[in-house]
Amino acid sequence: MEFFNPSAFFFAVIIPLIILLYLLKRRYQEMLVSSTYLWEQVLKDMEASMPWQRLKKNLLLFLQLLAAAILILAFSRPYLPVPGDSDRHIIVVLDCSCSMMANDISPSRFAEARKEIENLIDGLGKDDEMSLIAMGEEARVLASASRDRLMLKKALQDAQLSCGVARPEPVLAIIASLAEDAGNVSVIVFSDGRTAPVEDEFLLDCPLEFRRIGRDSDNLALTALAARQEARQMILMARLHNYGNEERKTELKLQAGEALLDVREISLPPGESREIIWEDLDPGNEAFIKASLSRSDVLMLDNQAYAVLEQRDNRRILLVSQANVFLEKSLLLLPGVELYKTSTQDYEEGMDDFDLYIFDSFLPTALPRGNILLLDPPVSNSLIPVKGEFTGIKQVKPVDNQPLLNYVDLNDWQISKCRQVEVPNWCRPLLQYQEVPLLLVGEKDNRRIAIFTFDLHNSNIPLQTGFPILINNLGSWLLPASSNxxxxxxxxxxxxxxxxxxxxxxxxxxxxxxxxxxxxxxxxxxxxxxxxxxxxxxxxxxxxxxxxxxxxKLNGLESDINPGELSWKQAFAQENEEKLRLSKKEIWIFLAWMAFLILVLEWEVYRRGY
Amino acid sequence: MEKFYNEDFLKQLQRLSLRTKKLKAGIQQGERRSPRKGHSVEFADFRSYSLGDDVRYIDWNSYARSEKLFIKLFVEEQDLLLNIFMDTSQSMDWGQPSKSRLAKQIAGAFAYMALSAYDQVAIAACSEHLYSYQPPLGGRNALRKVWGFLDALPVIGSTRLSDSIKEFGPFSRRPGVSLIISDLLSPHDFKEGLKYLQYLKQEVILLQILAPDELSPVLHGDWRLLDSESKEIREISINTALLKAYEKKIREFTAETREFCHRRGMAFIQICSDELLEDIILRSMPRAGILG
The missing domain is CATH 2.60.40 (Immunoglobulin-like)
Structure with missing residues (x-):
């Protein structure tokens, strides 16, 4: 015998409580008798003969203990494995991901899966239960352990296709909780087998039946389309992938609004992808470019793609420095910027229409509105307190993993002299040497600020390969794109x-x-x-x-519509003929009746006064 | 007391008398055969003449045959002393019908019988002590006084039969019959008292009266029993098993008392307070050999 709810055995504490009630004083009626002499004698005889006699011979106590024990057993919901296939609980999982839109089965894989599930609902036995779970980006329980066929069919009609991926993990968690209390549980998954991988480990004690929906893998997909404005030129990149088993030919059409920009004949071998780049496109004033494939395949959703063209002006940078060639050169490498230069003497407070100000060994008293890159902060400035100088830095170390330091090689960076500064609350160090900050970034008064605590001329950094990358990263951060x-x-x-x-x-x-x-x-x-x-x-x-x-966008995983096996099949118990035929027969009803009869018997015993 | 008895019953009582096992020496001349030789008409024995004997009792026929003088002895009929010990403790006032009422009726009937036979009757009221004593009275005229004494006996104190009987000792003048009427329900021993009575040359008749609810109680559930004498409380859960044990106990108690009395040559009879007086006196007592 096994139990669905073994925690009910905690109720066993009631048994000593019943015994305690028998030990507790009772409510007595008072009566005058001629003499208690003989009663005393009788009690003395009874108690003297055996200390536990009263308890042992108390039939009421025995019956109450028996009833309590049986009730506790009933609460624990014991079951016996009995042969037979009755009282099944079928958990149906319906894949609602994008790949189920494929129409290799008419009208679609999703409609076919729904039709099969409807047949399954019609074939349900009288005592069979069914749960319906929709598997998409999230799991949705459409029906939970229902015997009502009409309700199940209605719930099935409510299932909606999504353009996301099928994620099995939430579904497995729901199955685990549904199967926990049920007896004869089996899971049937209607899917094309294209789901996200399962990372967590699941082990479910119920068999899985996988009904694969889908036949064909003929899908040519536009997996990417991106446009980039470079100076006056627009560069467009498109990527195609052939998920089918045969070589496919198609026309790739580029449109900007009503205007046809280009048409290309493309032939792709099976399983291969190709990138196509246009550098001479003129979309005019159109805001986006649409790419589409002319050839029909089983999944049409990925046969078109869009690229929005950024309508942005060049960002303006003001470099306030006596002379800093290294910095100038690096800044010019930033895309879409206009660099203006002025000397510290010529800088005026009215110069406030720049996106980024770079102050080299100088900082005006009143800060301009834009973002600021400060190099070698002067001794008394309004931004950061300078405490002194530090010399002989042979190794520059990053502080944690910062995205601003991506791809920046810090090897052999040496600095002969730097300012020793106190790090204010609003910024954090990116680079340091023995707790001495070398590069700080932070946001203050709605402006982004980066500070090099040293003069570039006092270091070998501008000669290192990492420098232009660092300036590029900092430039991207200091000049954020204002995209629409x-x-x-x-x-x-x-x-x-x-x-x-x-x-x-x-x-x-x-x-x-x-x-x-x-x-x-x-x-x-x-x-x-x-x-x-x-x-x-x-x-x-x-x-x-x-x-x-x-x-x-579509999830690229969903374009691969080749029907396959479920990758998470091993989470389920292996199908075992014998196990499938055994159903768990609960016996709590029988026990509850037994407890009831014992209580009736106890009442009769009490009435007759045994 | 008269109201207790009707004429027929009293007439029947007159025909009964106490059956004593041994002849008791009396003081006054009565209707009862005495161990002493006296002047009645019933011949008892011969003995040799000695100087001073009444020459009227010389058996001249024997002298004619043997030329020796013999004196004829006759049985002397003397009176008997009946001591009635009444248990007047509070436990006797319990039960339906009351035990003390029946006890007084029986005592009254015995007194009537005794006085009718020209015997003497003394009554001792016992509880913790011998708290009241009616010295021996004789003659039919004493009946009213004896009944009046019985009538006036209150219910008081607890049962200490042995102590009470021992206090009776100094009042005991001569052998006789002692009738003890009690429920015997007391933790204090009564057997010593009975033995003492035998020492005082008393023929003992022990009459135990119990109420129906004492013989077979009809109780169930949880009860706090209050002892009518000691006022002690005993909490008890009564079920069928306990009732059976109680009935067994009272049977044992009766059997033990009966055994004791039998061994010591005492008469014992147990009666229930719901029995009719006529049944007790006219049937049960003669059957037990107490009356005849």
Whole structure:
């Protein structure tokens, strides 16, 4: 015998309590008798003969203890493995990921899976239960241990396809909890086998049946499309992948609005990908470029892609320095910047329309509005207290793993002399030597500030390969892109408008590319839906040009629609014919009846006064 | 007391008398055969004449045959002393019907019988002590006084039969019959008292009266029993097993008392307070050989 709820044995404390009740004083009725002499004699005889006689001979106590023990046993829900296939609990997992949209089975893999599950519902026995779980980015329980076929079918119709990946881990957690209390549990997964890998270890004591949905893997996908503005030139990159088993030919079409930019005939061998780069495209004033494949395959969603073109001006940098050639050269390598130079003497406070100020061994009393890169801070400045000097730095060490130091090689960096500064609260050191900070970054009064505590001329750093990379990283951080595009990945179904957006209209319009407009009235919701992958354009009702673009991408994993085996099959008990035929027969009802009968018997015993 | 008895019952009582096992020497002339030789009409024995004997009792026929003088002896009929020991402790006032009421009826009936036979009756009221004593009275005229004494006996104190009987010792003048009426329900021993009575040359009749609820109690559940004499409390959970044990105990107690009395040549009879007086006196007592 095994138990579903062995924790109920904690109730066994009730047994000593019952015994205690028998030891406790009772409520007595008073009566005058001629003499207690004979009663005393009788009690003395009974007690003297055996110390435990009273307890042992108390039939009521015995019956109550028996009833309590049986009730506790019933609470622990014991079960016996009995042969038979009755009282099954079938947990059905339906893959709702993007790859199930593939139409290699008409009308789609998802519809086919639903049809098979409906057949399964129709074939349920009288006492069979079914749970339905939708497997997408998250697991959703559509129906839990239900015998109601109509309800199960309705729940099945409620299942929605998502453009995300199928993640099995939350599903396995739900199955574990559903299977914990149930008897004869079996799991049936309807999927094409394309799911995210399982990292945690699961071990479920129920058999798994995998019903693979899907036949074909014919899918040619546009896996990436990216545009980059370089000076006056736009560079566009597209990547295609052939997930099929045969070589495929297609036309790749590039469009900017209504204008066709380019059409290319592309042939791809099976399992290969190819990148195509355009450098001479002129999209005109269009905000985005759409790439599409002409050839139809079983998954159409990944046959088109969008690239939003950033409409941005060059960022302006003011370098205030006597002379710093190394820095100048490195700054010029930053993309999309205009570098202006002035000397410390010529610097005026009115120069405040720059995005970044670089002060070399100089700092004005009144700081300008833009971000600041300070080199070799002067002794008395308003930004950072200088305590003295430090000499002979032979090794520069990073403080933790900072993204700003990515790909920066710090070997052989030497500094002959640097300022010893006190690190203020608003910034943190990036580079240091024996607790002496060498490079600090932080944010103060809404500006980003980076400080080199040494003069570049007092070091060999400008000659090192890591220097331009460091300046590039710092430049990217100090000149953040003010993009009007939001990229959503497949798991994100909602987006918010940027906080700084000035919306002076009562309504905004959101239009998915190629679909109808959707109008939203003020007050606007915090989040707007973006369920299907594609490009969403947000504009004010009276304006033509969108002020915000939301690009929802597909998860690249889902383009691989080749039906396969479940990678997490080993989490389940191996199918065992004998085990499948054994069902767990609960016996608590029988025990509860037994306890009830004993209580009735106890009442009768009490009534008759045995 | 008269109200207890009807005429028929009293007439029947007159036909009964106490059966004594041995002849008791009395003081006054009565209707009862005495161990002494006297002047009744019933011949008892011969003995040789000695100087001073009444010449009227010389058996001249024997002298004619043997030329020796013999004196004829006759049985002297004398009175008997009946001592009635009444247990007047509080336990006797318990039960339905009351034990003390029946005890007084029986004592009254015995007194009537004795006085009718020209015997003498003394009554001792016993509880913790011998707290009241009616010295021997004789003659039918004494009946009213004896009944009055019995009537006036209060219920008081607890049972210490042996102590009370020992206090009776100094009042005991001569052998007789002692009738002890008690429920015997007391932790204090009564056997010593009975033995002492035998020492005082008393023929002992022990009459135990118990109420029906004492013989077979009808109780169930948890009870706090209050002893009517000692006022002690005993908490007890009564179930069938305990009731059986109690009944067994009272049977043992009776058997032990009966055995003791038998061994010592005492008469013992146990009666229930719901029995009819007529049944007890006219049937049970003669059957037990106490009355005849």
């Amino acid at each position: 595009t939001l990229i959503l990945d497949a798991s994100q179904n909602y987006f918010s408008l940027p906080k700084m957006t000035d919306i002076d209209n009562e309504s905004i319009i959101i239009q998915k590319e190629g679909e109808a407009e959707q109008e939203f009235q003020a007050p606007f919701p915090d989040k707007f839906p973006a369920m299907a992958p594609g490009l969403y354009m947000v504009k004010q009702a009276d304006e033509e040009t969108p002020f915000y673009y939301v690009l929802k």
